[in-house]
């Protein structure tokens with residue numbers, strides 16, 4: 085049977101975000117198991133689909149045509165829009181929406197792009213991105229400082245935004261997983277928040293799906 089949704093990409097924390105959301109929503113989909121740093125993102129077929137040559141990439145065949153979407157966060161939001169994941173009153177309020185934007189900017193910019201991803205590039209992949217020990221040290225410290233600033237908002241028994249699980253929990257949990265991979269310190273309240281997320285059946289299923297039988301193991 086063919087399904088209208090196909091995800092290109094496995095084996096990274098960014099592809100995990102998308103597989104996790106699809107499992108949470110219980111949406112059936114197909115996977116093209118291409119990996120980063122294998123050359124598989126540079127084939128003509130994939131480049132026609134995503135000229136950025138980046139995974140994950142989502143393809144959704146609908147009655148209105150074919151939607152091709154890259155950027156894992158945009159894919160999460162799109163999937164939430166077509167799936168069934170309820171919003172509570174706070175999440176629909178103006179203040180709640182502003183808090184959502186605040187979390188997204190914080191996780192993607194402060195925790196991920198300016199901290200963990202820099203460490204990943206210059207500590208674990210120096211052959212591609214070059215060595216930069218001073219940047220690695222300062223980005224690890226910056227990540228810890230930024231994470232510590234939100235510790236009072238993290239707890240073991242509730243999602244980070246409103247009263248229900250959302251894509252923000254996927255972004256935050258995967259950032260914390262990523263912190264472990266690159267050797268950043270994750271303080272106890274963040275660990276307490278992360279542990280129950282790891283128990284979610286959709287997380288566990290997505291982890292298996294995303295990291296099985298890889299040509300290149302992500303963990304250094």
Ligand SMILES: N[C@@H](CCC(=O)N[C@@H](CS)C(=O)NCC(=O)O)C(=O)O
Pocket residue numbers: 096097098119120121122123124125126137138139140154155156157
């Ligand atoms: N901002 C993008 C980043 C995607 C990205 O950088 N993907 C990497 C893997 S984590 C990739 O596809 N690299 C291409 C390659 O290494 O071949 C997202 O969140 O989806």
